[in-house]
Amino acid sequence: MxxxxxxxxxxxxxxxxxxxxxxxxxxxxxxxxxxxxxxxxxxxxxxxxxxxxxxxxxxxxxxxxxxxxxxxxxxxxxxxxxxxxxxxxxxxxxxxxxxxxxxxxxxxxxxxxxxxxxxxxxxxxxxxxxxxxxxxxxxxxxxxxxxxNSQLKDPKTRLQEYLQAKKMQLPKYSIVTTTGVQHKRTFTVCCYIDELNLETLGTGSSRRNAEQNAAEMLLESIEK
The missing domain is CATH 1.10.1520.10 (Ribonuclease III domain)
Structure with missing residues (x-):
């Protein structure tokens, strides 16, 4: 009761x-x-x-x-x-x-x-x-x-720390497409975690930006 x-x-x-x-x-x-x-x-x-x-x-x-x-x-x-x-x-x-x-x-x-x-x-x-x-x-x-300063770590760092705390493998990143002219390219990167069977796509003007965006979207998926 x-x-x-x-x-x-x-x-x-x-x-x-x-x-x-x-x-x-x-x-x-x-x-x-x-x-x-x-x-x-x-x-x-x-x-x-x-x-x-x-x-x-x-x-x-x-x-x-x-x-x-x-x-x-x-x-x-x-x-x-x-x-x-x-x-x-x-x-x-x-x-x-x-x-x-x-x-x-x-x-x-x-x-x-x-x-x-x-x-x-x-x-x-x-x-x-x-x-x-x-x-x-x-x-x-x-x-x-x-x-x-402590709360606003970049998405890749926060995702890595989350997975390490759970004793899980780190995420993998791979370029899916690269479009545009040489000095104005757009990268699309896939971020995926085998153990969670999750993957997201992120885009950006550089590979690093695309990876950060993909990591942030994956973090949002985990939180939901």
Missing amino acids: RESADRLTQAIGYEFHNSGLIDVALTHRSAGSINNERYEFLGDAILGFVIADELFNTFPEANEGELSRLRAGLVKRDSLAEIARGLELGKYLNLGPGELRSGGESRSSILADAVEALIASVYLDSGYNESRQLILRLFNQKLSNLSI
């Missing part, structure tokens, strides 16, 4: 006017037709905007690509799941029998979705300002420790 959400509301620093909203936010689709799927959708959008706004103001010199990578690192599933575990969110979830038996309360995807749903429930209860304050509280440590 799941625990009462009272301690959770204390942990997130917000008291609900309508307690039914947090009940929905904590209910997985396996537990019934009234669940948090729609809340996840709304919470994801609110989270993305708040983090984008915070990064825009915190890093005025960063370009669009750099800001996008910073945001992606903050709102990705593993980051949200880490926040959920810090809140011990799993023990408050309402899961169906199958998910309970398979340990759904500790599954990263379920925990990450629940964080997004929780954000939406606060928005529905009190509006944007309260949901923004919740997000800033939840992400306070991550935002405080954020370093643009």
Whole structure:
């Protein structure tokens, strides 16, 4: 039996006017037709905007690509799941029998979705300002420790470090096509990882740029 959400509301620093909203936010689709799927959708959008706004103001010199990578690192599933575990969110979830038996309360995807749903429930209860304050509280440590120099490694480096951490083989790059005149060429490069059966194509004005673009697209595929 799941625990009462009272301690959770204390942990997130917000008291609900309508307690039914947090009940929905904590209910997985396996537990019934009234669940948090729609809340996840709304919470994801609110989270993305708040983090984008915070990064825009915190890093005025960063370009669009750099800001996008910073945001992606903050709102990705593993980051949200880490926040959920810090809140011990799993023990408050309402899961169906199958998910309970398979340990759904500790599954990263379920925990990450629940964080997004929780954000939406606060928005529905009190509006944007309260949901923004919740997000800033939840992400306070991550935002405080954020370093643009360490976070914005080039895609090939980040992909290599990710695979090394997973003890997997490094990606392979190969030129697919080269078009254009000698001083204005466009390269298309394939980046592929045998163990994951994944490959992406990247284009650029040099082989290096094409490889970076292919690596970035492959990283996005892994994160999705």
